[in-house]
Amino acid sequence: MANHHLGFDLGHADTAIALASGRETERFAAPANLEVQGQSIQPTALARIKREGKEVLVVGGRAIREVSKAQAQGNAALKAAFKTRPKNLGAATADLQDFFRTMLEEAAFDPAPPEGWAGCSIAVGCPSSWSAEEDARAYAEILREALAGTDMAKAEVSVVPESRAALLQAIENPNSPLTLEARRENILVIDVGSSTLDMSLIAPEQKASPLFDAGLDLGASFFDRRVLDAALADRSDARGFLELNPHYRDLWLYYARRTKEQFFIDAPHDDEEPISGAPLQTFFAGGQRQSLTIDITGEEFATLRRAPYDRPLNPSPELSLDPAALQGMSWEEIYEAALTALREAIARRGSAYGRVLLAGGASRMPFTEEIAQRVFAHGPGDTPVLRDPEPSHMVSRGLSRWSRRQESVERFAVAARKLMKERLPELASENFEPLKDRLATALAGVIFDRFVEPVLQLWKDGAFRTGRDVRAEIETRTAEWLASEEGTDFFVREINAWWREEVKHELDRELDKLHAAFDVSRDIQLNLGQAIDPAVFRFSASSLDLPFEAVIQAALLTLAFAVTIAIDAHFGFVPITTGALAAAVAVGGKPLRAWIARIDVPAFARRLPDRLPGREQLFDARVRARVEKQLGQSVEKARRSILDQIEAAVAASVTQQTKRARVLLHGEDGNAR
Ligand SMILES: Nc1ncnc2c1ncn2[C@@H]1O[C@H](COP(=O)(O)OP(=O)(O)OP(=O)(O)O)[C@@H](O)[C@H]1O
Numbered sequence: 001m002a003n004h005h006l007g008f009d010l011g012h013a014d015t016a017i018a019l020a021s022g023r024e025t026e027r028f029a030a031p032a033n034l035e036v037q038g039q040s041i042q043p044t045a046l047a048r049i050k051r052e053g054k055e056v057l058v059v060g061g062r063a064i065r066e067v068s069k070a071q072a073q074g075n076a077a078l079k080a081a082f083k084t085r086p087k088n089l090g091a092a093t094a095d096l097q098d099f100f101r102t103m104l105e106e107a108a109f110d111p112a113p114p115e116g117w118a119g120c121s122i123a124v125g126c127p128s129s130w131s132a133e134e135d136a137r138a139y140a141e142i143l144r145e146a147l148a149g150t151d152m153a154k155a156e157v158s159v160v161p162e163s164r165a166a167l168l169q170a171i172e173n174p175n176s177p178l179t180l181e182a183r184r185e186n187i188l189v190i191d192v193g194s195s196t197l198d199m200s201l202i203a204p205e206q207k208a209s210p211l212f213d214a215g216l217d218l219g220a221s222f223f224d225r226r227v228l229d230a231a232l233a234d235r236s237d238a239r240g241f242l243e244l245n246p247h248y249r250d251l252w253l254y255y256a257r258r259t260k261e262q263f264f265i266d267a268p269h270d271d272e273e274p275i276s277g278a279p280l281q282t283f284f285a286g287g288q289r290q291s292l293t294i295d296i297t298g299e300e301f302a303t304l305r306r307a308p309y310d311r312p313l314n315p316s317p318e319l320s321l322d323p324a325a326l327q328g329m330s331w332e333e334i335y336e337a338a339l340t341a342l343r344e345a346i347a348r349r350g351s352a353y354g355r356v357l358l359a360g361g362a363s364r365m366p367f368t369e370e371i372a373q374r375v376f377a378h379g380p381g382d383t384p385v386l387r388d389p390e391p392s393h394m395v396s397r398g399l400s401r402w403s404r405r406q407e408s409v410e411r412f413a414v415a416a417r418k419l420m421k422e423r424l425p426e427l428a429s430e431n432f433e434p435l436k437d438r439l440a441t442a443l444a445g446v447i448f449d450r451f452v453e454p455v456l457q458l459w460k461d462g463a464f465r466t467g468r469d470v471r472a473e474i475e476t477r478t479a480e481w482l483a484s485e486e487g488t489d490f491f492v493r494e495i496n497a498w499w500r501e502e503v504k505h506e507l508d509r510e511l512d513k514l515h516a517a518f519d520v521s522r523d524i525q526l527n528l529g530q531a532i533d534p535a536v537f538r539f540s541a542s543s544l545d546l547p548f549e550a551v552i553q554a555a556l557l558t559l560a561f562a563v564t565i566a567i568d569a570h571f572g573f574v575p576i577t578t579g580a581l582a583a584a585v586a587v588g589g590k591p592l593r594a595w596i597a598r599i600d601v602p603a604f605a606r607r608l609p610d611r612l613p614g615r616e617q618l619f620d621a622r623v624r625a626r627v628e629k630q631l632g633q634s635v636e637k638a639r640r641s642i643l644d645q646i647e648a649a650v651a652a653s654v655t656q657q658t659k660r661a662r663v664l665l666h667g668e669d670g671n672a673r
């Protein structure tokens with residue numbers, strides 16, 4: 001059981017680590033980013049530096065600086081851009097592992113949880129387009145292996161889609177730009193990253209079912225490559241140097257990226273003004289020390305915005321995008337095509353979206369928002385796209401929330417099941433008496449309306465030859481009714497009404513305590529407004545152990561009364577022929593069965609009046625009371641089988657509802673990655 005939850009956003013360009021404590025009352029109740037080397041965001045970079053014959057690992061910004069110094073001496077190399085699908089990692093696997101471990105070691109994490117790393121769980125993000133079964137699972141293995149043999153191996157490591165994490169952050173963060181109203185609708189999160197474009201649609205507070213995750217390998221690092229190309233365009237000496245020293249490439253790409261960012265920060269009006277975010281790069285060529293300026297002008301940038309994208313896109317199948325059709329398109333054209341494909345995929349699924357949240361560092365490029373507004377506008381003038389104020393921290397914080405949420409949901413599910421197992425049978429059993437009365441009363445009504453009255457009509461019309469026929473008719477009707485939807489609905493309705501009146505309030509009190517104890521948010525709280533949710537549990541009236549012979553007897557008894565009264569009414573309430581019948585009826589049981597078997601039905605039918613007396617008369621209080629008593633005994637005998645079905649129905653509802661919470665965390669396939 002973890003008490004500290006780390007969210008590790010290992011991005012292609014940048015890495016951030018957030019911490020959330022297990023309980024709301026502790027420090028880090030709200031996730032906060034941990035600093036590594038005094039900064040909450042570090043470039044995803046690793047350097048292996050040889051010092052005194054030993055290899056030292058340096059990560060982040062320091063790696064870049066150290067390498068810039070040491071590279072000139074040829075004893076260090078920068079490793080960056082190692083975030084790719086595990087199957088393509090190859091030799092970079094070790095870089096990824098060393099980076100992951102060293103970042104964790106360096107994360108300012110003080111004081112460590114009392115349980116040490118055993119009290120930590122670490123959620124690491126992966127792009128949406130990675131498959132759960134293959135990519136994410138293999139990635140988790142690689143990351144676990146990275147910690148093997150260290151104290152950190154005690155921590156739990158899981159891999160979670162980044163856009164899912166961003167979404168959780170968007171929903172739960174009190175400073176989220178999503179209003180409460182916006183959170184009621186489906187939300188679309190678009191994470192514009194350095195190597196991937198990730199998209200996730202979710203209905204957070206309704207049925208909490210993520211409709212889907214999708215993505216493709218469209219990354220903003222494309223511009224970094226183009227900026228470097230532009231800087232090298234008229235520098236054959238630098239190009240030659242790079243050919244001979246390929247390990248310089250990652251460093252120069254890093255500075256090209258900084259230059260790109262500076263360009264967007266400065267947004268120069270003058271198209272010819274060169275902008276740079278990089279120090280002068282020195283290198284040796286032709287035995288001479290040379291220097292390279294990595295800069296870009298507005299004019300050059302406009303050209304590279306139109307350049308064709310240079311990497312395989314691997315769009316996820318949900319988007320129905322043909323990679324061949326995207327060939328030769330620019331970054332922005334592909335971005336627009338992907339968003340449009342997403343919009344169409346949502347429509348194809350018969351679904352919809354409300355607000356669109358842009359996340360990821362590259363969403364700072366203004367055209368990402370402009371295009372998204374255009375694609376997702378619900379009508380003219382509509383601007384559904386919002387930008388998170390801290391796009392670079394969304395994923396790491398969301399990941400730590402994910403980890404905490406996952407833990408609390410699992411613990412909550414266990415506690416809820418335990419509560420149901422321990423408290424529910426007791427509560428239902430204690431309150432069985434009112435259920436029995438309610439069912440007996442309602443069943444008596446059904447018997448009269450569904451069996452007695454129509455049979456009486458048929459009898460009057462001379463439809464039966466003997467009493468046995470009458471009995472058979474009632475038996476058939478009872479069996480049919482019990483197997484029918486109407487029969488099932490009857491029990492479900494009565495049991496749910498009883499549940500609301502007698503059981504729910506008591507159970508709610510206990511559930512509220514659980515919700516508070518596990519910090520379960522509103523959208524995934526258990527709601528047991530009914531005992532039997534027909535959508536989740538199939539209640540079966542015909543499999544109840546209700547002694548149906550007794551039900552049939554009750555029907556015959558009612559029928560006998562009704563016949564007596566009808567005949568009495570016909571003869572002006574003078575009981576002539578009905579003496580024997582009245583006696584049989586009064587005694588019930590065997591004499592009644594004997595009477596029913598012997599009775600000459602056609603003769604009776606002839607004596608029945610044309611118009612039968614009304615329901616009130618035919619089924620008066622005296623008859624009712626007697627029938628209800630008999631039915632009550634019958635329900636009592638079925639006590640166990642009724643309670644069993646109620647308990648099974650509630651258990652199914654709890655399972656279904658906790659599954660909803662899991663779906664929010666793991667996606668529709670329910671796969672933990
Ligand atoms: N001010 C800025 N203007 C333009 N781009 C920026 C700015 N700041 C950061 N970026 C870009 O954002 C990207 C990094 O964003 P982010 O950290 O979300 O990606 P990542 O998580 O590293 O990548 P991925 O999610 O693909 O693994 C980089 O391409 C970076 O250059």
Ligand SMILES: [Mg+2]
Pocket residue numbers: 009011012162191193194360395
């Ligand atoms: Mg990212």
